[in-house]
Amino acid sequence: MNNTFIEAIGYLGSTLVLVSFLMASVAKLRIVNSIGSAIFTLYAFIIHSYPTAIMNICLVLINIYYLVKLSNTSVEYTCIKISKDDSVIKHFLDHYKSDISKCFPGINTDFDSADVGYAVLHEGTPAGVFLGKRQADDNVDILLDYSIPQFRDFSIGKFLYSKLPDDGIKTLTYSGPDRNHMKYLAKLGFEKNESCYKKRF
The missing domain is CATH 3.40.630.30 (Gcn5-related N-acetyltransferase (GNAT))
Incomplete structure (x- = not known):
């Protein structure tokens, strides 16, 4: 696979993770963070950085857990x-x-x-x-x-x-x-x- 394309995958994942922390909405933060972490997981597997891949898989699972928790929590007004x-x-x-x-x-x-x-x-x-x-x-x-x-x-x-x-x-x-x-x-x-x-x- 082309090295430039591989690096682009890594940069895209990193950028989405960073952008997610600028979001005021907790739900949007976790969704964008999950997408970024998933992309970075792919990048980590491609470059054979398995500890990084495992860490990002864990981040995706944590985000999914809290998104489910958020969806089941009714906000009272x-x-x-x-x-x-x-x-x-x-x-x-x-x-x-x-x-x-x-x-x-x-x-x-x-x-x-x-x-x-x-x-x-x-x-x-x-x-x-x-x-x-x-x-x-x-x-x-x-x-x-x-x-x-x-x-x-x-x-x-x-x-x-x-x-x-x-x-x-x-x-x-x-x-x-x-x-x-x-x-x-x-x-x-x-x-x-x-x-x-x-x-x-």
Whole structure:
């Protein structure tokens, strides 16, 4: 086998392992780390470095164990109504302002028109914030639907949206920046029309 190709396999595996440690999501970290370790295992076998291969096999098995454990662990959330003027929410939005702008490029972070608000808490700490403006016919136009990096697995959105019909909300619309948000909207059941995304309960 070509030496350059063999080295490329090794570099690819090493790079994926290193990149995995930059990920905020524990699940994504372990998935990418497993892929990198598996590739590096192949490289180790090719160059006959069996101790390195065994170590990486162990890393893959450890990652699989914890991924299974994560999938069987349900995260408990609490949903509370909030006002955009709550000091804790103002601090939360200010603290995550740069990340919010990164997730929603071009978003207007002035939410003065918001008259509907929810915070999703995990162990008493805000993990996500929803701000919207109520329209006619029990519709809420979403101004912000944000989760902190550690909880971007759609679970917060699914939990929150399951509670909204209890407050008489029948339709959600979203017309904000969608470049980094389309996957989330599709996963949560929004349909795109000419002017916005819409979800009916």
